Amino acid sequence: MKEIIAPLSKMLSSGEISSVELTEKYISAIEQDNKIYNAYVSTTFDKAIENAKAADKMIAEGKASLLTGIPMTLKDNICSDGDFTTCCSKILEGFRPYYDSTVWTKLKAQGAVMLGKTNMDEFAMGSTSETSCYGAPLNPRNTNHVTGGSSGGVASAVCANIAAYGLGSDTGGSVRQPASFCGIVGLKPTYGAVSRYGLIAYGSSLDQIGVLSNSVKDAAIVFDTISGVDSNDQTSVDFDFGNIAESLDEADIKGMKIGIAQEYFEGINGEIKDAIFEAVKFFEDNGAEIVDIKLPVLKQALPVYYIIACAEASSNLGRYDGIRYGYRPESFNDVEEMILKTRTEGFGDEVKRRIMLGTYVLSSGYYDAYYKKACLLRENIIADFEDIFNQCDIIIAPTAPNTAFPLNFKGASPVDMYLSDIATVPINITGVPAISVPVKNDSNGLPIGMQIIGKKFSEKTIMNAAYFYEKNADVQVKDFEGGVAL
Amino acid sequence: MSYQLVCGIETHIELATKTKIFCGCTTQFGGEPNTHCCPVCTGQPGSLPILNRQVIEFAVKAGLAVNCKINNNSHMDRKNYVYPDLPKAYQISQFDEPLCVDGYVELDSGKKIRIERIHIEEDAGKLVHDGGYTYVDYNRGGVPLIEIVSMADISSPEEAREYAEKLQLIMRNVGVSDCKMQEGSMRCDVNISIHQPGEPWGTRTEIKNINSLSNIVRAMELEMERQEDILDAGDKVIQSTMRYDANSDTVYVLRSKENADDYRYFPEPDILRFYVSPEKVEEIRATLPELPDAKLKRYVDDMGLPENNARLIYKYRNVTRFFDDAVNEGAGAGNVLNMIISTVYAVLQTEEDKENFDIKITSHQLAELVKLIDSKKIRANKAKEVLAQMLESGKDVTEYIKAEDLAGLSDEDLKALCQGAIDANPKAVEDIKNGKDKAINVMFGYVMKNSRGKADVKKAEEIIRELIK
Numbered sequence: 001m002k003e004i005i006a007p008l009s010k011m012l013s014s015g016e017i018s019s020v021e022l023t024e025k026y027i028s029a030i031e032q033d034n035k036i037y038n039a040y041v042s043t044t045f046d047k048a049i050e051n052a053k054a055a056d057k058m059i060a061e062g063k064a065s066l067l068t069g070i071p072m073t074l075k076d077n078i079c080s081d082g083d084f085t086t087c088c089s090k091i092l093e094g095f096r097p098y099y100d101s102t103v104w105t106k107l108k109a110q111g112a113v114m115l116g117k118t119n120m121d122e123f124a125m126g127s128t129s130e131t132s133c134y135g136a137p138l139n140p141r142n143t144n145h146v147t148g149g150s151s152g153g154v155a156s157a158v159c160a161n162i163a164a165y166g167l168g169s170d171t172g173g174s175v176r177q178p179a180s181f182c183g184i185v186g187l188k189p190t191y192g193a194v195s196r197y198g199l200i201a202y203g204s205s206l207d208q209i210g211v212l213s214n215s216v217k218d219a220a221i222v223f224d225t226i227s228g229v230d231s232n233d234q235t236s237v238d239f240d241f242g243n244i245a246e247s248l249d250e251a252d253i254k255g256m257k258i259g260i261a262q263e264y265f266e267g268i269n270g271e272i273k274d275a276i277f278e279a280v281k282f283f284e285d286n287g288a289e290i291v292d293i294k295l296p297v298l299k300q301a302l303p304v305y306y307i308i309a310c311a312e313a314s315s316n317l318g319r320y321d322g323i324r325y326g327y328r329p330e331s332f333n334d335v336e337e338m339i340l341k342t343r344t345e346g347f348g349d350e351v352k353r354r355i356m357l358g359t360y361v362l363s364s365g366y367y368d369a370y371y372k373k374a375c376l377l378r379e380n381i382i383a384d385f386e387d388i389f390n391q392c393d394i395i396i397a398p399t400a401p402n403t404a405f406p407l408n409f410k411g412a413s414p415v416d417m418y419l420s421d422i423a424t425v426p427i428n429i430t431g432v433p434a435i436s437v438p439v440k441n442d443s444n445g446l447p448i449g450m451q452i453i454g455k456k457f458s459e460k461t462i463m464n465a466a467y468f469y470e471k472n473a474d475v476q477v478k479d480f481e482g483g484v485a486l
Numbered sequence: 487m488s489y490q491l492v493c494g495i496e497t498h499i500e501l502a503t504k505t506k507i508f509c510g511c512t513t514q515f516g517g518e519p520n521t522h523c524c525p526v527c528t529g530q531p532g533s534l535p536i537l538n539r540q541v542i543e544f545a546v547k548a549g550l551a552v553n554c555k556i557n558n559n560s561h562m563d564r565k566n567y568v569y570p571d572l573p574k575a576y577q578i579s580q581f582d583e584p585l586c587v588d589g590y591v592e593l594d595s596g597k598k599i600r601i602e603r604i605h606i607e608e609d610a611g612k613l614v615h616d617g618g619y620t621y622v623d624y625n626r627g628g629v630p631l632i633e634i635v636s637m638a639d640i641s642s643p644e645e646a647r648e649y650a651e652k653l654q655l656i657m658r659n660v661g662v663s664d665c666k667m668q669e670g671s672m673r674c675d676v677n678i679s680i681h682q683p684g685e686p687w688g689t690r691t692e693i694k695n696i697n698s699l700s701n702i703v704r705a706m707e708l709e710m711e712r713q714e715d716i717l718d719a720g721d722k723v724i725q726s727t728m729r730y731d732a733n734s735d736t737v738y739v740l741r742s743k744e745n746a747d748d749y750r751y752f753p754e755p756d757i758l759r760f761y762v763s764p765e766k767v768e769e770i771r772a773t774l775p776e777l778p779d780a781k782l783k784r785y786v787d788d789m790g791l792p793e794n795n796a797r798l799i800y801k802y803r804n805v806t807r808f809f810d811d812a813v814n815e816g817a818g819a820g821n822v823l824n825m826i827i828s829t830v831y832a833v834l835q836t837e838e839d840k841e842n843f844d845i846k847i848t849s850h851q852l853a854e855l856v857k858l859i860d861s862k863k864i865r866a867n868k869a870k871e872v873l874a875q876m877l878e879s880g881k882d883v884t885e886y887i888k889a890e891d892l893a894g895l896s897d898e899d900l901k902a903l904c905q906g907a908i909d910a911n912p913k914a915v916e917d918i919k920n921g922k923d924k925a926i927n928v929m930f931g932y933v934m935k936n937s938r939g940k941a942d943v944k945k946a947e948e949i950i951r952e953l954i955k
């Protein structure tokens with residue numbers, strides 16, 4: 001895996017290349033390659049050049065930081081003032097927020113350059129990015145296969161080197177799973193570590209903005225900048241992570257206790273299981289201690305996740321009614337008809353499915369049996385995980401039970417698709433951090449990802465373990481050839 | 487057929503915080519439409535609510551003022567429904583853990599109207615209908631509200647009015663709201679049902695859009711009549727939402743509520759649970775001012791002031807503070823009160839004037855004037871004239887009453903005047919000697935006139951009678 005941010009930063013500060021020149025390279029690459037990958041759904045090239053000029057000024061004045069002048073992308077559900085942000089949904093067609101998300105405010109202050117918004121499952125609901133109203137993005141590793149979802153466009157762009165890094169969102173695995181499918185790094189921070197202000201909400205108690213990058217170090221550098229308590233988000237937490245990127249150089253896993261739960265490997269395909277166990281052996285050979293842990297509640301995590309996520313989503317998506325922003329039908333006789341038509345015509349099938357599910361589990365007569373029960377079970381799962389982290393420092397598990405599906409895979413019903421989230425959703429339910437790193441390719445040449453999970457606010461620990469692996473193990477997922485070369 | 491009334495009232499009160507409940511927009515009334523807005527209160531995608539701590543403090547204060555118990559642990563819930571004035575398609579409110587519970591308002595009769603709960607929530611925007619179109623103004627969206635729910639303890643329209651009026655008085659005096667029904671900062675929804683004595687309670691209807699205290703009575707009377715007519719005819723009352731229209735003085739069905747709305751309440755995930763410590767509650771309790779009914783009691787029972795006069799000031803926080811401050815400086819309560827209701831009120835004529843209390847003099851300046859009346863250095867009528875002038879100029883009493891005006895009448899001067907009175911009125915002297923005692927009034931008149939009102943009448947009488955002998 002290659003580091004991109006630090007080397008680029010060095011080239012920029014030494015004057016070897018200007019941010020404007022670098023940005024122009026990325027722009028050409030996008031103009032050429034996006035036709036193939038459909039990663040970007042909207043581009044902000046003029047703004048990018050402006051950002052780049054400002055960055056060059058910062059560099060000249062000696063005020064640059066690692067992220068200054070480096071072109072990146074935001075998932076299409078993260079707001080930036082004046083730029084199309086549509087959640088890849090017809091219902092937000094033409095929508096431009098009039099404010100910046102906190103993460104973009106922070107990145108902009110460091111002189112980051114935004115190239116455009118990248119593709120996703122509509123309203124982040126999905127695991128393949130195929131529910132996008134702009135069509136699916138393609139997996140650069142094999143364009144007959146999906147990128148995964150819902151941050152599929154971000155993963156595709158970062159993998160194909162048409163963005164140096166990207167910010168996605170992870171509610172049930174949407175940063176980690178596409179990272180795994182595309183063979184790149186995906187970090188989901190602790191719930192509350194990164195402000196959600198400006199992230200268009202799907203499941204409020206589950207959503208977190210995460211980082212997709214080509215190396216663990218890059219993810220750490222970005223996380224160090226975007227994390228932090230925010231007065232615009234009362235669920236954000238004031239925790240001092242220290243400078244994680246710098247701490248990586250001392251990364252060591254000797255004596256680290258690694259928890260392996262059999263429940264995580266049930267129903268996982270053989271090649272993936274083997275790949276993960278090989279990685280675990282690598283850790284063991286380097287001084288880590290493997291601890292057998294029990295997670296019987298794991299299988300309850302899926303229904304708990306879908307009940308809570310859909311319930312919150314059914315409420316969060318109520319505001320899309322055609323009155324203040326977004327799509328509005330051509331003709332209607334009254335307000336009620338307008339709202340009905342807006343939502344009927346504007347939302348895709350998967351979104352409608354989840355809204356109906358969410359409305360049902362919250363409705364009178366069913367609330368106790370579904371939503372309330374799910375919340376109580378959630379507490380149990382949280383307690384179990386806390387208990388586990390008394391026995392070990394990190395948990396290692398597969399990121400997904402499969403590698404990238406073929407496009408338009410008809411073999412799966414919606415519920416089958418939901419089941420594929422088994423490895424990732426427990427992390428969102430408990431709010432703990434997790435990072436997915438590539439391990440090796442399967443026999444079809446598709447990447448397999450390993451998840452390193454820690455307790456709340458242990459980003460430093462999991463990234464140290466991930467970095468150690470990346471640097472010292474024989475990672476058999478090649479650097480992608482294409483896009484902008486360093 | 488004589489029916490009994492069962493009535494409960496839900497009151498929404500806009501809290502007078504500077505900014506809205508979940509964002510920093512101003513709560514100021516009026517303004518061009520959609521100018522007091524931001525991403526949060528217009529429900530823009532990606533926005534998040536930030537709970538305003540002062541809202542909790544105001545709500546706790548309001549709860550304590552009506553004798554509620556405060557829930558130390560509380561949280562917000564989402565109430566989901568669709569309406570154009572509700573930008574998020576849910577209202578952030580409180581469902582099963584309201585901030586305040588189990589309070590009461592005591593009516594003059596001693597009857598307590600129990601308060602079931604008080605919770606905090608956000609207001610919706612305003613719909614404006616014009617020329618066949620409907621416009622939405624989100625300025626009001628996000629303004630903090632408390633919803634006060636009474637138990638069905640009210641048994642007459644007059645009790646309903648009194649309950650609402652007392653709530654209004656209390657909340658104004660405690661400073662959490664200006665409670666102006668005509669501006670919408672206080673809204674009462676009245677729920678009523680009627681039944682035959684001994685029978686179970688009837689089906690209730692809810693009356694909305696009542697915009698004044700007297701219209702509470704009117705709307706209830708109309709609705710009671712309507713329900714009586716229905717029951718007398720042998721029909722059933724249908725559970726509905728009614729609307730009172732002041733222009734046509736009618737109550738009519740807005741919508742029937744055969745099926746209760748399902749709001750799918752669930753805890754608001756964007757706002758964490760909050761905790762108001764017992765210490766904080768006591769801290770807030772200590773800031774509660776003396777409430778109007780307690781003040782009235784003090785004025786009448788402790789100070790011995792005439793009740794009808796005390797009632798003229800007891801409602802107004804600023805007036806009573808002015809009164810109490812002057813009295814605390816040593817000015818006589820009766821005289822201070824009289825000066826206020828006669829002369830100060832001539833300048834503060836409307837309710838609003840009395841609430842705003844925009845006058846040019848301080849309680850100290852009034853006290854100085856009243857002390858002169860108390861020590862009989864000037865007469866009340868003179869004082870009123872002077873006060874009127876002080877209110878216009880803002881100047882001290884010393885501007886208008888000079889030292890020599892205040893100089894008392896010496897005993898010699900008084901005696902001289904009395905002698906003068908006798909000399910000038912020989913016939914009166916004759917009359918007195920002949921038993922027509924009333925003639926002495928002429929003498930008094932002389933003495934008062936020539937002493938410019940400073941003479942002590944009793945003393946003068948003694949002297950005159952002595953001299954006549």
